[in-house]
Amino acid sequence: MTSKLQSIFTLPILTSLLLTGCGGGDDSDQAKAPLIPPLAQTEVVIGPASQGAQMKWPDRSTINGGAGKTLDGVGCLLNEDYHIHAHLTIIYNGETLRIPKNIGLTGCAYELHTHDWSGVLHVETDRQKQFTLGQFYSVWGMPLSRKNVAYLQSDEIRFFRVNNGRVAEYLDDPVLMPITAGESIIIVIGPLPPTLPRYTWPGQ
Template sequence: MSQQKKPTKAERRRSAQEKIAAQRAAEAKRKRNIRIASIGGAVVVVAGLAVLGVSLAGNSGGSAASSGGSTKITSLPTGGKPGAQSFDVSSQLLATAQNEATGQTIDGRVGSNNMEQTAYHIHAHLQIYVNGQQRLVPYGVGIVPPYQIQNNGSSYFVGGGSKFYYLHTHDETGVLHIESPNEQKYTLGDFFGVWGQQLSSSQVGPAKGTVTAYVNGKKISGNPSDITLTSHENIQLNVGKVMPFKNFDWSGSGE
């Protein structure tokens, strides 16, 4: 009996990028469904983003306030086409990478180099929900521009930059790459430090509210920044509304 051929890394990466494209297409369809006409012409109005409670302010300096564990989205990045210096600006992001570290060591242990380090090489997955809406981790966190971006039509993959942190992302799949010159304990808080975003039991990036964390399907207590990153670990953070844990399929990730 012949064995089924194992997908190549390129095929697995293409599959992951196709998932991103499908997700963006679904978001575009949702936005089209909420267009309304105004006097003098058609105006696109994004509705349904405001709910009571927690406040999600974008990187434009908007303020965030917490009340009752729900979410109010006050500002989000706007869309755009990335270039060599461009950060991910998808409207589906939790936050852009514009505040990310630029070469300095983070938390005394997360350094950077002009090449990826592979002596210690594992991957974890992070997905984030804010009041029930999934928010993506941007491509290029922990990769210092200028970017070398591969365009797959409707999704992007950062293949290079001027520096690589030991913790970084290449795309929007939520896969965190832990690539270090030596085996080291790294935490989710370290990754958020590289990202330039806050993480605590009451805040995830710009979103404030009660944070419920799951690791491999198990609810955990305490500060989510203390979660140790391990191989093929599945982490889910919920701000406000608690969503059922969703497992990540590593078989199609290429990692």
């Protein structure tokens, strides 16, 4: 009698454990997968002041940034045989901040610089070169890490790249993130917004 009762009560428990082991991991894996917000439906045309209105930083490079000498492999531009643009956005606690104008235009015009408040990063060199986001921050004179972006510190900092309407999260060291023509780099500090900004380049 005892063995029969043990069999009756043991079978449902074993069945439950087997089901949990076979299929229960899918939901937990999906729950752990990092959320990537979709792009907003409304497009923002990149222009001289297409970024947010709040200014967190003064214009131009800081005293720790470029001042006319080669810095972190970025020198003064010689000519514009190679000229591309990328775009940078920083969202801090839900608010888009302005990227300062004239970064990299102190002492000389660096191969990597900004002109206005659009967030456009200009790469202008005598030949094709690959620069990184870390090099831009060096010219700016600001720190860049997964815990500190231009002195905005948080345990919640994520980096996204947008190419041709597709969003991908960058999970490596942000200092090494390549700057690619026509790409939008979006840094989110703090809680994720419901959507990421969708930018369009003039004339495209």
